[in-house]
Amino acid sequence: MKRFLKSINVHELLRPLGQLVFFSLGSTVVLSAIALVLALILDRTVVGQTLFERLNVSLYTYTLVNLPQVAIDGLTIGFVYAAIALGYTMVYGVLEFINFAHSEIFAVGAFVGVEILIALDKFGILTGASLVMAYVYLILAIVGGMLAAGALAVAVERVAYRPLRHASRLVPLISAIGVSFLLQDVIRLVESLTTGQFNRIFPTFGNFDRRVILGKMTMGATNITLGVSYKSIIVIVSAVLMLVALNYLVNATKIGKAIRAVAQDHPTASLMGIDVNRIISLTFLVGGMLGGAAGVLYALKFTRIDAFVGFFPGLKAFTAAVLGGIGNMTGALLGGIVLGMLETFAGSYMGVFTMGAAGTEYKDIFAFSILILVLIFRPQGLMGANVAQKA
Amino acid sequence: MVPVILKNVIKRLEQGIYPHIIILIHMVLGTALVYTSPRSNLAFLVLITSFFTLYYFKADRRFKLIVGVVLTLFIFPVVGVRNIFYLEVIFQISVFAALALGLNIVVGFAGLLDLGYVAFYAVGAYLWAFFGSQQFYVLPFAPGTQPSNLPFLLPGDAFYLFMFAAIFVAALTGILLGTPVLRLRGDYLAIVTLGFGEVIRVLANNLDKPLNFTNGPQGITPIQRPTMPQSVVDGFNTLFGGVVGHEVSPADMYNVMFYLLALAVIIVIIFVTRRLDDSKIGRAWTAIREDETAAIAMGIPLVKMKLAAFAVGASFAGVMGVLLAGSRTFISPESFSFMQSIGVLSMVILGGSGSIPGVILGAATVTILNLQVLQGLSLYLSQLRQSDAVIPIINFAWANLSTQLDPAKYQRLLFGLILILMMIFRPEGLIPSQRRKRKLASDKVESGE
Secondary structure (H helix, E strand, O other), X not given: OHHHHHHOOHHHHHHHHHHXXXXXXXXXXXXXXXXXXXXXXXXXXXXXXXXXXXXXXOHHHHHHHHHHHHHHHHHHHHHHHHHHHHHHHHHHHHHOOOOOOHHHHHHHHHHHHHHHHHHHHHOOOOOOOOHHHHHHHHHHHHHHHHHHXXXXXXXXXXXXXXXXXXXXXXXXXXXXXXXHHHHHHHHHHHHHHXXXXXXXXXXXXXXXXXXXXXXXXXXXXXXXXXXXXXXXHHHHHHHHHHHHHHHHHHHHOHHHHHHHHHHHOHHHHHHOOOOHHHHHHHHHHHXXXXXXXXXXXXXXXXXXXXXXXXXXXXXXXXXXXXXXXXXXXXXXXXXXXXXXXXXXXXXXXXXXXXOOOOOHHHHHHHHHHHHHHHHHHOOOOOOOOOOOOOO | OHHHXXXXXXXXXXXXXXXXXXXXXXXXXXXXXXXXXXXXXXXXXXXXXXXXXXXXXXXXXXXXXXXXXXXHHHHHHHHHHHOHHHHHHHHHHHHHHHXXXXXXXXXXXXXXXXXXXXXXXXXXXXXXXXXXXXXXXXXXXXXXXXXXXXXXXXXXXXXHHHHHHHHHHHHHHHHHHXXXXXXXXXXXXXXXXXXXXXXXXXXXXXXXXXXXXXXXXXXXXXXXXXXXXXXXXXHHHXXXXXXXXXXXXXXXXXXXXXXXXXXXXXXXXXXXXXXXHOOHHHHHHHHHHHOHHHHHHOOOOXXXXXXXXXXXXXXXXXXXXXXXXXXXXXXXXXXXXXXXXXXXXXXXXXXOOOOHHHHHHHHHHHHHHHHHHHHHHHHHHHHHHHXXXXXXXXXXXXXXXXXXXXXXXXXXXXXXXXXHHHHHHOOOOOOOOHHHHHHHHHHHHHOOO
């Protein structure tokens, strides 16, 4: 036991935690400051006056009062993005290839998790479950989603990517797009054959919908209660746990060393006695499991899922991976958090700041614009240093 | 023994007078079948595959040209007018063939994977949709609140002008979009173009405020059709009235005209593509596609050449967009989704990127699969649902099958399968381009086969 404890690399356990806290706080502070400064500037203009007439509150107060909620929402979605982005970035690190089908692996994870819960609900287990059991069932769903998504990711790699490993760059990418489309319709086919429905709803049980009340604030005539829903806490905590575990796996174990070796150089890694194919499969397994878990968490947070649920989160997570520097795991964390925050801030404040001309509906464009800007001005991403162009 | 005889027979058939006879027989057979049973999908397939025989067999060039002209200019319009559904299929094939040929320049020649190609299609479509409808006067109104007696901004004649204008507008959009992103490496470029495609779609969806440019998700309607003189309808009726069997209405005639317009665009595209392929620009594209670094070393202006490919590809999509807006008289953002881009890409990949006949074959195959096979399955399934039949072994009544299961909606499955299978088993496509063929041959020699 003592030897086991000694073998744990505490530094590698704490380092990602520190990074996560730093990234979360940093992006919250920076974005809040930007929002507040903008609010101060716009307060005296027609924008502020319009809001004052409508809600009887100054733009600055409005922004300030909404900040905590926006930050928490941003953090929640940011961690989901980070978990998906890690799947992209790991595969890219090892194979230098964008696994376009990762978004559908995420969707499959979400579906398996939700279907497990719906099945439990059907037998009446969920409704009478105690609080502890509710969490056990949730964990069961997450594990189910992880296993299914991981297995699927490995199978997809084996069938659709491995035969193309030595082809030119675009060939596996096109195949991956094909897999993505195929899986979307396969999910839909299976759902319509078995349940006959297009949407699946995450069953309500446990205390996930309730909120922890942090305080009350007054804004003009209305009172606003500040709170964090249990859902958000669960999403953040489980995402943090997974990210720490992944970081430990990659940076402090023998398998992780093998993964890093394969990422650097396939032939040399193979000469060192590493089974490259096995490590690549393993990478897909780990990335797929993370994606699957993120899928279940996403379903928990947003409740309704359909066969095309993976597309936008997948694309945004890819954006996050590129933003942080693709191939770099810390970068994926940073990118996910920053993107989630940016998007939530934009979605919440853009409508007010532009007087309703451009609101939440441009949220999705926002992510793409960031992707394009990053690729133009800093193609290596925020943290990537050595992703030089390989011919 | 048997294969040898078969081989000899085939060899005989590929020489001398035989190809001419085969082509003629196929064409006449197809025409006769469609003419006698105008509702059969199979008959239509026989007719449309006569193009393949025409391409495949070696025959006199003039003979081929004449047969091609007869098929496209006489037989298809007549057959199409007799059964308007065929005309729709033929029109869609030509639209998608034009789009696929345009994308082929970007993907096949220059090797740039563009996943947002329909963005340019949308630009063309919205260009005519805005100027060829009442939308200009709707600008200050929210969707659905405009008065009904608004005038049209431009007369229908302007349509033909806009087909040319779209070339420049779409090319300009291509250059604008391409300038910042074309420095990126292949796979990044793919994702960014995907992003651009989505941006255009979201813009089309949301630009109904503060000024109502696109009418949001409801789309713009009615869009004007180009003016068509009555004499064209009369002329068609006097020429083909006997074979068609009924008086052709102007509405049907419009469909024929749009088909012919699409055909004209295709011919222009093929001409331009072939000339470009043999030019300095085409060789520069090939060089970029095969090895970017080597191309730069040879002094090829990389970004400029990539931009040229982007602009040329975009301009064709723009023209087809105008054509689509005019023929449908209705445009909504839904027609320009990511799935459409992938659909066009799968046509290029299936047929063989870089190969003109291949891409046309790909467009025809995918469109027929999409329109006839999937929809045919849907129809069959809905008939089964209404009957009392049961699935034999598992004893499941068809009537209980979920209505969510509509094969016509499973295009993604189709596109996905095409992309994966082609990439794994035949990345060069059904009809590989000449260059690919030469390369494959030399690879074979090198490996000692």
